[in-house]
Amino acid sequence: MTTPPLHHRVADAFTQVHGGEPTLWVRAPGRVNLIGEHTDYNAGFVLPCAIDRQTLVAARPRSDGQLRVVAADMAGALDAFSTQAPVPHHASAPWANYVRGVVAVLQAELAARGVAVQGADLAIAGDVPQGAGLSSSASLEVAVLHTLSTLQGLGLARPAMALLAQRAENSFVGCQCGIMDQMISACGEPGHALLIDCRSLETRAVPLPSGxxxxxxxxxxxxxxxxxxxxxxxxxxxxxxxxxxxxxxxxxxxxxxxxxxxxxxxxxxxxxxxxxxxxxxxxxxxxxxxxxxxxxxxxxxxxxxxxxxxxxxxxxxxxxxxxxxxxxxxxxxxxxxxxxxxxxxxxxxxxxxxxxxxxxxxxxxxxxxxxxxxxxxxxxxxxxxxxxx
Known part of the structure; x- marks a missing residue:
């Protein structure tokens, strides 16, 4: 069995920048909306499905409160910052603000528990086409959230991750998106579309016909x-x-x-x-x-x-x-x-x-x-x- 090119890119980037091997691999899909356009911010209904294009994250915990992330799709660009201090915007690397935004909202979420966000080494790449409206950004946000939750044993539920990812995009990145993209990336089911009530956030998996x-x-x-x-x-x-x-x-x-x-x-x-x-x-x-x-x-x-x-x-x-x-x-x-x-x-x-x-x-x-x-x-x-x- 050959190594998938995406997996290979992430593994190489991780080893070159961080050394050694990751202890965790996480994937989060992009999506396509089958029907229900511009209804999400009107508290209505959407019917997306997750697709077999994804963001892939390789990770390993750190004990010093630093998050070091390499973006294999950005010529190996590296971002590093403290997870235990207020997170500033990155002035020149827009991709980094999706990761930083996730950490910022997670800090606020965990503050009520008296818990700090722990550091990690990450390598990231994806095959969700960028700029095509297939939610590469939501895929990245949800993947990073699930990675940090898993490394730290936070046990975040999937809908909670979707809401945190949306908050990161709204409040940190500055895009006033609805909940659809993050919800389907977090909660999609194989072989199904997901009917999402954008007011109640209730979801119902709808099977796609065989073939x-x-x-x-x-x-x-x-x-x-x-x-x-x-x-x-x-x-x-x-x-x-x-x-x-x-x-x-x-x-x-x-x-x-x-x-x-x-x-x-x-x-x-x-x-x-x-x-x-x-x-x-x-x-x-x-x-x-x-x-x-x-x-x-x-x-x-x-x-x-x-x-x-x-x-x-x-x-x-x-x-x-x-x-x-x-x-x-x-x-x-x-x-x-x-x-x-x-x-x-x-x-x-x-x-x-x-x-x-x-x-x-x-x-x-x-x-x-x-x-x-x-x-x-x-x-x-x-x-x-x-x-x-």
Whole structure:
């Protein structure tokens, strides 16, 4: 059996920088959202699955309160700091702030117990594509949290790790993400999607039908204006919720939306309509998936994409074209839609494994990004959440 390249990279980095061998290996997956876009910060529902691309951490405890971490994917860049003093931001290495943020929130969590965060030697690498909207950052955060929890015997539960990882990203890194990415990386189950209620944080594992492939296709359109557009959409959703007198758009159904539309400007109404209908589509898609009803699932995925294009206005013409090619190649037994924040990035397709070659051939023949690049295709399986590697 050959050594997996990712494992080999991490092992080499650990030995070169720290010397000796690690005592612990941890992996945490990336994710793709099957349906439920921009619903998380509206206290709604999402249906992601973890994928068999991951962040891998090799670790060994230290007794001096120092955390020394080498990033094999960053040309062996090294970061070192004390875990027992306030953790400052790293001014020039953005990757390091995800690790530092995890330590900072863990310090605050353990302070109530009168416990300090112990030091460790870490080596990290991953094969979650970066910049593709597949949550490489959440994968890194959850992997580091599980590593530190295991080394120190903290016994952190998976949902607790997800919340701490989200807090690290919100308060330390500065990205106001919802809970979906960290929750699925922590709590995913092999062969299943996870229906997440983003208000209660209740989860329900939904089995993927046997023989179903999860295919992620990068349009090669780099996502632009994401932060400003994301913040604008969030403000519009909050304004709509205030108009309807509810805490979040999760609390509005379609009949209420239509009945109370007077006085709401047309753009904000369309934004709200996407959220309200997307929440229902997500619940319906979980039911269809559990029943193995790929035809119904395909209809819901197509409606989701149309809503993102027309009501939420977050797709891109090249992504729309890529979705149309995929839907045509898949036919009625499955579906495709844009996934992620929007304005470029990836689509996700669900289809029988036997149809994957035909889908790949159609995309190769018919799609080019605006700059002439072919799409990048990843054929994935639904993986389990964070754990020992």
């Amino acid at each position: 179903m492939a999860v295919v992620i296709v990068h349009s090669r359109v780099q996502r632009g204006l994401v932060d400003s557009a994301y913040n604008e959409r969030r403000r519009q959703c909050e304004a709509a919720a205030a108009h309807y007198g509810v805490p979040a758009l999760r609390d509005v159904n379609l009949a209420q939306l239509q009945a109370g539309a007077a006085g709401l400007d047309a753009t904000t109404y369309r934004r709200a309509r996407h959220i309200v209908t997307e929440n229902q589509r997500t619940l319906d898609a979980a039911e269809a998936l559990a029943k193995g009803d790929l035809r119904r699932l395909g209809v819901l995925m197509a409606a989701s994409h149309d809503s993102m294009r027309d009501d939420f206005e977050i797709t891109h013409p090249a992504v729309d074209r890529l979705v149309a090619i995929a839907q045509s190649a898949i036919g009625p037994e499955g579906g495709a839609r844009m996934t992620g924040g929007g304005f470029g990035g990836c689509i996700v397709a669900l289809l029988p494994q036997a149809r994957v070659p035909a889908l790949q051939a159609r995309i190769a023949a018919e799609y080019r990004a605006p700059g002439g690049e072919p799409a990048t295709v990843w054929v994935c399986e639904a993986a389990g959440g964070v754990g020992a590697a």
